[in-house]
Amino acid sequence: MDPHRLRNLLHPDLLHARLEQEGRPRTTLSFYRYVRLEEVEDLRHALYAEWEALGVLGRVYLAAEGINAQVSLPTENLDRFRSALDARPEFRAVPWKIAVEDDGRSFLKLIIKVKKKIVADGLADDAFDVTNVGEHLDAATFNQKMKEGALVIDMRNNYECAIGHFEGAYLPKADTFRGAIEEVREMLHGRQEQEVLLYCTGGIRCEKASAYLKHHGHTHVGQLHGGIIDYARQVKAQGLKSKYLGQNFVFDERLAERITDDVVGTCMQCGAACDRISNCHEATCNMLLVQCPACAEKYADCCSPSCREIHQLPMEAQRAWRKGRSTRSTKTKAINDPEGLRRRIREEEELLALNGTLHPELKPDEWSIANGEWENALPPIHH
Ligand SMILES: [Zn+2]
Numbered sequence: 001m002d003p004h005r006l007r008n009l010l011h012p013d014l015l016h017a018r019l020e021q022e023g024r025p026r027t028t029l030s031f032y033r034y035v036r037l038e039e040v041e042d043l044r045h046a047l048y049a050e051w052e053a054l055g056v057l058g059r060v061y062l063a064a065e066g067i068n069a070q071v072s073l074p075t076e077n078l079d080r081f082r083s084a085l086d087a088r089p090e091f092r093a094v095p096w097k098i099a100v101e102d103d104g105r106s107f108l109k110l111i112i113k114v115k116k117k118i119v120a121d122g123l124a125d126d127a128f129d130v131t132n133v134g135e136h137l138d139a140a141t142f143n144q145k146m147k148e149g150a151l152v153i154d155m156r157n158n159y160e161c162a163i164g165h166f167e168g169a170y171l172p173k174a175d176t177f178r179g180a181i182e183e184v185r186e187m188l189h190g191r192q193e194q195e196v197l198l199y200c201t202g203g204i205r206c207e208k209a210s211a212y213l214k215h216h217g218h219t220h221v222g223q224l225h226g227g228i229i230d231y232a233r234q235v236k237a238q239g240l241k242s243k244y245l246g247q248n249f250v251f252d253e254r255l256a257e258r259i260t261d262d263v264v265g266t267c268m269q270c271g272a273a274c275d276r277i278s279n280c281h282e283a284t285c286n287m288l289l290v291q292c293p294a295c296a297e298k299y300a301d302c303c304s305p306s307c308r309e310i311h312q313l314p315m316e317a318q319r320a321w322r323k324g325r326s327t328r329s330t331k332t333k334a335i336n337d338p339e340g341l342r343r344r345i346r347e348e349e350e351l352l353a354l355n356g357t358l359h360p361e362l363k364p365d366e367w368s369i370a371n372g373e374w375e376n377a378l379p380p381i382h383h
């Protein structure tokens with residue numbers, strides 16, 4: 001078949017309408033597996049044809065190292081989809097997670113992309129066996145091993161750890177996966193036999209991290225199966241004590257979901273105990289930070305006096321100022337150095353007291369909002 005035909009080129013409105021019309025209940029689910037795949041391009045085309053026939057929509061990444069899929073399909077086809085997966089040795093019995101709170105409208109089309117990696121990890125070392133992972137542990141076993149003195153290691157980014165983590169866990173300072181895993185290797189240098197327990201949000205990052213550590217000679221590597229998300233579920237269902245404290249950082253609008261009432265973080269601006277995470281409201285910054293309600297008010301939901309000044313300008317002025325500047329679409333860049341942020345805030349407050357502005361380039365005297373002359377009044381931006 002012509003591979004170019006294995007693609008959905010319809011307009012989003014049409015796709016929406018088609019989904020509405022379909023009227024069949026859909027189920028959303030996700031699964032991943034690190035497994036050596038051959039002839040990935042061919043496999044991609046075959047899967048596309050097979051899954052499209054079952055009404056599967058969603059986003060799927062295929063790579064030589066495995067598959068990572070988030071899909072929705074008509075509920076009546078779930079069994080056939082299961083059989084289709086099980087018919088392929090590489091995907092046989094792959095565990096899938098069914099999304100609970102979901103209306104089945106999460107995807108409009110089926111996209112299957114061939115990628116270098118199924119999760120971007122930044123690791124240059126491709127030589128290790130990604131399928132040789134650590135021991136998968138359920139919540140009860142994880143708790144038990146913690147009690148017996150195993151070393152718990154957080155494999156998430158530093159900002160995710162800032163509002164919640166396992167009791168006594170090692171929290172890498174690096175802000176990338178690659179940086180964190182190298183930091184962990186260094187920290188464990190000469191302690192190859194030490195029992196370590198890895199965890200992350202949903203479990204997938206630990207697959208890679210555990211395989212990497214085993215590749216580097218670590219013999220006792222365990223990992224939290226299903227990540228913090230499933231740990232929280234198991235703890236609730238089985239009435240266990242949660243050794244995860246505080247909030248779990250999530251990658252949607254909520255930013256965090258509470259697991260326990262413990263407050264493990266500190267406000268990055270004033271140092272008060274706090275686990276309220278938010279984005280700087282100045283659109284050209286948008287950095288994630290832990291910010292207490294008092295500081296949120298003081299800095300108008302911004303990270304610094306400098307961002308606050310822009311954020312508090314009239315809308316037209318903000319728009320004019322942003323022209324030619326990029327607004328960050330990412331919600332996952334965080335303040336890495338709270339110490340540095342506090343220093344910057346002090347310096348900016350001093351300047352502000354001295355000059356009345358941190359943005360002398362804005363020349364407030366020349367503004368003429370009433371006449372709509374904002375843009376003319378502003379100096380050109382040099383790149
Ligand atoms: Zn504060």
Ligand SMILES: [Zn+2]
Binds near residue numbers: 280282285302303307
């Ligand atoms: Zn900011």
